[in-house]
Amino acid sequence: MQFTEEHEQFRKTVRGVVERVIAPHVDEWEEAGTFPAHEVFGALGDAGLLGLEYDPAYGGQGADHSYTAVLGEELGRIDCGGVPMAISVQTDMATPALHRFGSHELKERYLTPAIRGEQVASIAVTEPDAGSDVAGLRTRAVRDGDEWVVNGTKLYITNGTQADWLCLLVRTTDEGGARGMSQLVFPTDTPGFSVSRKLDKMGNRSSDTAELSFVDARVPVANTIGQVGKGFQQQMAQFQNERMIASYLAVGSTSFALERTEAYLRQRRAFGAPLLANQSVQFRLAELRSEVELLRQFNYACAEAYVRGEDITRMASIAKLTAGRLARKVADACMQFHGGVGYMEETWVSRYYRDARLLSIGGGADEVMLRILARMDGLDTGL
Numbered sequence: 001m002q003f004t005e006e007h008e009q010f011r012k013t014v015r016g017v018v019e020r021v022i023a024p025h026v027d028e029w030e031e032a033g034t035f036p037a038h039e040v041f042g043a044l045g046d047a048g049l050l051g052l053e054y055d056p057a058y059g060g061q062g063a064d065h066s067y068t069a070v071l072g073e074e075l076g077r078i079d080c081g082g083v084p085m086a087i088s089v090q091t092d093m094a095t096p097a098l099h100r101f102g103s104h105e106l107k108e109r110y111l112t113p114a115i116r117g118e119q120v121a122s123i124a125v126t127e128p129d130a131g132s133d134v135a136g137l138r139t140r141a142v143r144d145g146d147e148w149v150v151n152g153t154k155l156y157i158t159n160g161t162q163a164d165w166l167c168l169l170v171r172t173t174d175e176g177g178a179r180g181m182s183q184l185v186f187p188t189d190t191p192g193f194s195v196s197r198k199l200d201k202m203g204n205r206s207s208d209t210a211e212l213s214f215v216d217a218r219v220p221v222a223n224t225i226g227q228v229g230k231g232f233q234q235q236m237a238q239f240q241n242e243r244m245i246a247s248y249l250a251v252g253s254t255s256f257a258l259e260r261t262e263a264y265l266r267q268r269r270a271f272g273a274p275l276l277a278n279q280s281v282q283f284r285l286a287e288l289r290s291e292v293e294l295l296r297q298f299n300y301a302c303a304e305a306y307v308r309g310e311d312i313t314r315m316a317s318i319a320k321l322t323a324g325r326l327a328r329k330v331a332d333a334c335m336q337f338h339g340g341v342g343y344m345e346e347t348w349v350s351r352y353y354r355d356a357r358l359l360s361i362g363g364g365a366d367e368v369m370l371r372i373l374a375r376m377d378g379l380d381t382g383l
């Protein structure tokens with residue numbers, strides 16, 4: 001990936017916005033178990049950060065995907081996992097399908113305010129009985145004239161208590177499996193919709209996560225994103241954006257964690273010398289940095305392939321799998337090198353350790369990535 005002076009300038013802009021709008025409040029938001037999404041997204045929208053690749057006709061920047069890689073790496077350096085995750089839901093998980101497949105009217109009504117940061121979006125796929133197996137979802141939309149009547153439950157929905165609209169995946173026919181699903185823009189002020197629970201999580205605490213309920217909730221058929229019946233396929237394409245941004249965030253967060261750990265090891269002394277004087281410590285840091293660098297370069301190759309318009313399912317799955325596993329390794333090493341103080345709530349390490357764990361579960365668990373890869377490599381034949 002060829003980065004230019006413009007990319008470096010953009011990196012500085014993102015870092016500046018993060019330092020001004022987000023960094024001073026992270027501890028307070030972690031404590032509160034939520035963050036003011038409208039306020040924060042408004043500021044990010046003003047800085048032009050919420051629609052990098054989107055059509056300028058809807059307020060986007062019309063940039064290529066390389067800028068998303070830079071954005072992800074910089075957001076990954078925020079001192080928590082929750083806020084970057086919430087932002088990337090808005091930019092790369094809940095809106096790509098609307099931009100790619102939505103009608104002009106739908107984009108004007110929902111994409112433009114999301115890019116401005118005036119409306120908060122969620123991606124609503126997971127259900128109590130359908131997580132890894134998306135084809136098993138049961139939330140149903142039955143057509144009644146010009147409206148869909150939606151019934152069901154969605155679980156673990158990021159931004160769920162604050163969202164103005166959901167990119168909602170529902171079943172619209174009885175075909176079963178991956179067939180007969182559709183994506184809808186679902187406004188959360190629709191009668192019959194409610195947030196049934198705000199969930200209490202081990203990590204990513206500043207991000208709100210919710211269980212959502214739909215009881216005879218009516219939305220116009222015109223709110224269908226793209227083609228009726230093609231929702232599963234459209235969501236699979238949208239998942240590629242989700243997996244790429246997750247991997248960019250991981251490069252940012254693991255790099256920052258290793259930088260901070262190095263600084264600690266330089267000043268913490270044991271047995272008459274800084275901890276960093278131990279060759280075993282140097283080697284472990286060097287090894288982990290090498291792995292982060294491999295992931296960074298692989299991400300860039302994936303981003304380039306995406307810019308060229310290639311199918312990046314295989315590369316994005318490899319990146320997401322590697323990112324999840326590497327984040328766990330780095331978090332464990334940082335905790336170990338900090339000793340007792342790392343285990344205390346007062347340091348960044350314990351929060352990072354908890355937050356890093358999510359990456360191997362959310363957005364498709366490690367095993368789901370392996371399932372995709374095994375299938376693509378033809379390993380599942382003949383069983």
Ligand SMILES: Cc1cc2nc3c(=O)[nH]c(=O)nc-3n(C[C@H](O)[C@H](O)[C@H](O)COP(=O)(O)OP(=O)(O)OC[C@H]3O[C@@H](n4cnc5c(N)ncnc54)[C@H](O)[C@@H]3O)c2cc1C
Pocket residue numbers: 089122123124125126130131132133155156157158159201204209358361362363364365366367368371
């Ligand atoms: C904090 C958080 C935020 C989230 N945000 C969102 C969101 O905004 N929108 C949304 O739609 N969803 C969201 N999710 C849901 C997330 O995508 C799911 O949790 C994830 O896809 C796994 O589904 P599940 O929890 O139902 O686990 P299950 O499907 O029950 O799987 C449990 C475990 O089984 C293993 N497994 C699964 N399949 C296989 C297999 N084929 N072979 C071997 N092992 C396997 C995996 O290790 C997996 O972790 C979020 C989850 C969390 C925790």
